Amino acid sequence: xxxxxxxxxxxxxxxxxxxxxSRALNPETRRLVNxxxxxxxxxxAAALGYRPNPIARSLKTSRSTSVGLVIxxxxxxxxxxxxxxxxxxxxxxxxxxWIVNTDNDPDREQAQIESLRFRQVExxxxxxxxxxxxxxxxxxxxxxxxxxxxxRMSRGDIPSVTADDAAGVALAMAHLVELGHRRIxxxxxxxxxxxxxxxxxxxxxxxxxxGLPDEPALRVECASWTELAGAAGLxxxxxxxxxxxxxxxxxxxxxxxxxDALADRGARCPDDISIVGFNDMPYADKLNPPLTTVRIPHxxxxxxxxxLLLDRLRDPLRHTRxxxxxxxxxxxxxxxxxxxx
Amino acid sequence: xxxxxxxxxxxxxxxxxxxxxSRALNPETRRLVNxxxxxxxxxxAAALGYRPNPIARSLKTSRSTSVGLVIxxxxxxxxxxxxxxxxxxxxxxxxxxWIVNTDNDPDREQAQIESLRFRQVExxxxxxxxxxxxxxxxxxxxxxxxxxxxxRMSRGDIPSVTADDAAGVALAMAHLVELGHRRIxxxxxxxxxxxxxxxxxxxxxxxxxxGLPDEPALRVECASWTELAGAAGLxxxxxxxxxxxxxxxxxxxxxxxxxDALADRGARCPDDISIVGFNDMPYADKLNPPLTTVRIPHxxxxxxxxxLLLDRLRDPLRHTRxxxxxxxxxxxxxxxxxxxx
DNA sequence: ATGAAAGCGCTAACAA
DNA sequence: TTGTTAGCGCTTTCAT
Numbered sequence: 001x002x003x004x005x006x007x008x009x010x011x012x013x014x015x016x017x018x019x020x021x022s023r024a025l026n027p028e029t030r031r032l033v034n035x036x037x038x039x040x041x042x043x044x045a046a047a048l049g050y051r052p053n054p055i056a057r058s059l060k061t062s063r064s065t066s067v068g069l070v071i072x073x074x075x076x077x078x079x080x081x082x083x084x085x086x087x088x089x090x091x092x093x094x095x096x097x098w099i100v101n102t103d104n105d106p107d108r109e110q111a112q113i114e115s116l117r118f119r120q121v122e123x124x125x126x127x128x129x130x131x132x133x134x135x136x137x138x139x140x141x142x143x144x145x146x147x148x149x150x151x152r153m154s155r156g157d158i159p160s161v162t163a164d165d166a167a168g169v170a171l172a173m174a175h176l177v178e179l180g181h182r183r184i185x186x187x188x189x190x191x192x193x194x195x196x197x198x199x200x201x202x203x204x205x206x207x208x209x210x211g212l213p214d215e216p217a218l219r220v221e222c223a224s225w226t227e228l229a230g231a232a233g234l235x236x237x238x239x240x241x242x243x244x245x246x247x248x249x250x251x252x253x254x255x256x257x258x259x260d261a262l263a264d265r266g267a268r269c270p271d272d273i274s275i276v277g278f279n280d281m282p283y284a285d286k287l288n289p290p291l292t293t294v295r296i297p298h299x300x301x302x303x304x305x306x307x308l309l310l311d312r313l314r315d316p317l318r319h320t321r322x323x324x325x326x327x328x329x330x331x332x333x334x335x336x337x338x339x340x341x
Numbered sequence: 342x343x344x345x346x347x348x349x350x351x352x353x354x355x356x357x358x359x360x361x362x363s364r365a366l367n368p369e370t371r372r373l374v375n376x377x378x379x380x381x382x383x384x385x386a387a388a389l390g391y392r393p394n395p396i397a398r399s400l401k402t403s404r405s406t407s408v409g410l411v412i413x414x415x416x417x418x419x420x421x422x423x424x425x426x427x428x429x430x431x432x433x434x435x436x437x438x439w440i441v442n443t444d445n446d447p448d449r450e451q452a453q454i455e456s457l458r459f460r461q462v463e464x465x466x467x468x469x470x471x472x473x474x475x476x477x478x479x480x481x482x483x484x485x486x487x488x489x490x491x492x493r494m495s496r497g498d499i500p501s502v503t504a505d506d507a508a509g510v511a512l513a514m515a516h517l518v519e520l521g522h523r524r525i526x527x528x529x530x531x532x533x534x535x536x537x538x539x540x541x542x543x544x545x546x547x548x549x550x551x552g553l554p555d556e557p558a559l560r561v562e563c564a565s566w567t568e569l570a571g572a573a574g575l576x577x578x579x580x581x582x583x584x585x586x587x588x589x590x591x592x593x594x595x596x597x598x599x600x601d602a603l604a605d606r607g608a609r610c611p612d613d614i615s616i617v618g619f620n621d622m623p624y625a626d627k628l629n630p631p632l633t634t635v636r637i638p639h640x641x642x643x644x645x646x647x648x649l650l651l652d653r654l655r656d657p658l659r660h661t662r663x664x665x666x667x668x669x670x671x672x673x674x675x676x677x678x679x680x681x682x
Numbered sequence: 683a684t685g686a687a688a689g690c691g692c693t694a695a696c697a698a
Numbered sequence: 699t700t701g702t703t704a705g706c707g708c709t710t711t712c713a714t
Binding site: 375 | 699700701702703706707
């Protein structure tokens with residue numbers, strides 16, 4: 001195993017100075033060098049199997065061509081498609097992403113983000129934003145390029161890519177009302193996240209739009225976006241003796257928790273209660289019953305987010321912008337006409 | 342935003358030479374420096390908020406403290422837990438992983454691995470091994486530290502972490518035989534992978550162990566580990582008029598494909614045909630019917646694999662070893678007593 | 683159009 | 699125990 005060739009080796013082999021070889025090999029500066037010389041250098045590089053050392057380049061240019069990707073938990077099926085969308089955009093641009101999991105723990109999040117800065121990432125794509133998020137505020141204030149995906153923050157000045165949650169809720173609610181449901185409950189996600197808040201607000205808006213009463217008893221906030229929290233939420237609702245024929249769940253995992261809670265009580269979906277989820281997670285169509293849900297374009301969210309960050313890195317002064325992506329309702333077996341009476 | 346402090350700033354602030362500061366700050370070399378001086382340096386570093394620049398360190402030491410992780414597709418629910426296991430071991434050791442997806446395309450795999458070497462990874466954890474894999478042979482021959490997870494290669498000298506697939510098949514088959522099944526088919530995964538081959542071999546061994554005939558018609562090789570290929574495989578079997586009461590699927594996705602194919606034909610699981618999967622993928626318990634499957638310790642596979650690689654990086658001369666992890670059968674609704682006649 | 687020279691921030695001989 | 703020196707591989711002024 002011999003030492004990999006360096007720029008110097010290429011220069012020697014082509015009979016030029018390393019600086020000239022550098023210029024010839026870099027597309028950005030190639031025009032500064034004689035075409036013939038450039039070709040000679042390029043041939044020499046190819047012959048030697050030369051690959052520039054990105055670490056040396058980074059040290060000189062203080063650009064790492066890497067970014068950090070902050071997600072709650074890779075094993076949540078929501079995130080892998082986002083990650084792929086991001087990588088498929090970053091890769092061709094010469095960038096790569098370091099992925100960290102926060103497990104929704106602010107301390108862990110802070111430690112992980114610090115380890116990313118330590119790695120000299122040029123920017124961050126963050127999927128863990130809370131509406132109020134002082135730590136992210138600080139990073140933004142420090143000038144670190146930041147893009148939010150999936151969730152936004154209250155302050156609107158940090159670029160974000162989100163789905164049109166309000167429209168999704170409107171679709172879901174219209175579907176339920178169309179099926180004859182009049183008493184619809186909402187098992188909301190955590191209200192410190194934009195997704196949780198936006199969907200809950202849109203739920204109330206939909207009630208108003210359809211002329212249905214907004215009863216506080218029909219709204220429960222789940223402690224987390226998990227099956228466990230969803231089951232607990234529905235049990236709370238049922239224990240309180242609340243009467244409803246349909247549930248709008250904050251997301252698919254909460255909907256799955258509803259399946260569990262219903263099974264515990266010997267109730268059936270959709271016969272007794274219809275359920276709509278959010279996300280269209282993988283295999284939602286294979287569940288029992290297949291889950292009606294709002295499909296979110298996760299891959300596109302990732303891809304758009306990466307694009308926003310690249311734009312920002314290439315032109316730091318460019319105006320920031322946020323992107324909202326459309327979504328669709330996928331009707332399956334978990335929703336059915338309401339009991340009449 | 343002022344320039345981040347460098348080692349030089351710390352040295353100046355502590356009134357020592359940068360080399361001394363370097364020694365004081367690095368735990369490995371701290372014993373070379375006077376305790377008081379070291380403390381003064383450490384205090385100065387803390388006061389300035391100094392963080393060593395890992396890129397400069399890498400350039401000097403030619404160690405990147407990064408490794409590459411090669412997987413087929415992050416959106417396959419098999420892999421996120423492996424990734425987390427890997428990261429949870431690498432992180433505390435000061436290493437991080439670059440993740441690449443190959444989509445099971447050898448060309449893409451090669452390109453991605455080259456981009457990892459370009460990034461100066463110190464080693465590779467590979468989840469895409471085929472039994473014969475010349476490209477990986479080449480990397481191993483070139484001295485790149487390599488660890489295989491999930492799948493092995495024919496040559497046994499590359500360290501690997503796998504589940505005890507043969508034992509898993511034996512468990513699954515014993516379960517089916519116990520339930521009264523006598524005509525059991527195997528929808529095997531691709532035979533160029535160790536998992537596909539090992540499970541298929543163990544299937545035939547189990548037939549022999551239980552005194553059942555080994556009929557070639559009862560074995561089908563699926564083209565890939567996917568739902569689509571699983572559905573195609575079962576259709577092929579049914580179209581051939583093969584009579585069986587149970588199916589051992591190569592993995593859970595192939596089992597899901599069987600669900601689809603059965604539904605197409607108006608047959609039901611487990612009433613008409615029982616199915617056992619492999620992996621215990623997330624939400625396998627929520628499927629219709631809940632899937633009986635062999636649970637593989639994915640997180641542990643990742644964690645062990647990372648440990649093997651770290652051992653290798655710390656002591657390149659250390660003997661290689663491979664790890665085989667035990668697994669368990671999870672019995673659910675997709676298996677039931679066979680029809681009698 | 684090319685070469686010379688300097689330096690990104692750090693570490694590791696070697697010298698004192 | 700500390701300082702001196704050199705250099706990892708590359709890019710980028712500046713000079714020619």
